[in-house]
Each structure stands twice: as C-alpha cells, then as structure tokens.
Amino acid sequence: NAGVMQNPRHLVRRRGQEARLRCSPMKGHSHVYWYRQLPEEGLKFMVYLQKENIIDESGMPKERFSAEFPKEGPSILRIQQVVRGDSAAYFCASSPRETGGPQMKLFFGSGTQLSVL
C-alpha cells in the first residue's frame, strides 16, 4: 500500500507562471489536507478537502491559490501568477475518516519544494 504521493518533488517556476502541485492520498483515504512550510517556519494549514468538496479553505490566500480533489485522480493545489514569496515546501496529508476525534491519523507526503525565480 503506497503512502501519500506528492509530485513533483521539486518545482521551479519563474514569476508570473502557474504552479500545479499534485497529491495522491493513500488508497482508501478520501480526506486531503494541504500545508505550507515557509523557510524557518512551521507548517501552516491551507485547505481541507474531501472528494469533490472543499471543506475548509480558511488557511488559503484569497487570491491566486486554488485547490481541488476530483472524484477521480489526485488532489491539485494550483498557484497562479507565482511570486517569490510563494517559494516554500508544500505538504499534503490524507486521512481515512472524518475530522475530529483522537483516532484521526494523518499520513504525510514527502512534500513539493516550490522555488520561484
């Protein structure tokens, strides 16, 4: 059973380009979370999705950022017109069940390092 798969591992973009980050949750997991780790900082929650639904996007910047988790295929975090401040490691986690309660275990991907030139 493969773990949470993120790709690409490293992504380099020039200012103004679009970045697409992919996350395939573990088999059987229908809940996906995206986190961003800025240099010298801890991870910050961005968005929580279930299949075809955005449950909570309170941590997502209001502009240029969007996320989806379609019925088929991976979850996509999309950043339009990237700026240098978007350079960070983006981590995805999945869980097999609904939020809340002590039994929800998160499984993390290895992350995508986005570098904006």
Add this chain to the structure above:
Amino acid sequence: KNEVEQSPQNLTAQEGEFITINCSYSVGISALHWLQQHPGGGIVSLFMLSSGKKKHGRLIATINIQEKHSSLHITASHPRDSAVYICAVRDNYQLIWGAGTKLIIKP
C-alpha cells in the same frame, strides 16, 4: 509565548545514548503528533497520541494530558536517527507545530 514549545532546540549526542525531546503546549487538543523531518524535507509521522504511551521499535512517546506535556524518547540512538523532530498538537484538523528539535547523533 508560543502555543507549542519544544526543548531542546538542538541536541547532539553520541551513538547509543538515550535521547529525550520534550513538548509542552498551552492549548486544548484532540491529539498530539510526533513527526520526523529528514534533511531532504520529507515528513514522517511517528506517533499520534491522545493519552498514555506508545512504543515503536526504539521510539517511545508519552503524553500527560493534565500537565499538557509530551516526551519523545529514543533508546540506543543511531546516526540514522539524525533529523528534526517536530511536535504538533491538533485541534480537529488544525495543526499547531512546535519549532522542532534538531538531533544529531555522532558515530
């Protein structure tokens, strides 16, 4: 004051030593995670705790809910244990992360 405090920030030890990393938090939580971040940046979830103690191989994690404190122990430490260890407390799906403890085990 940070909501999650880890100590020490940096720890260097000799191979074979018993390692303890501490985590104190000031918020209400539904669970506490111990994670390991390797130099390449990848994050591995080590433990999720809501009470008591868990053991996996040479790793032991404990939590005291009343005192709002958790510890991660490594027995018979090995150079491959060198990494950043992160304590993160969870309220629902929001995670609050500690600053991490950078551990270096010398052969």
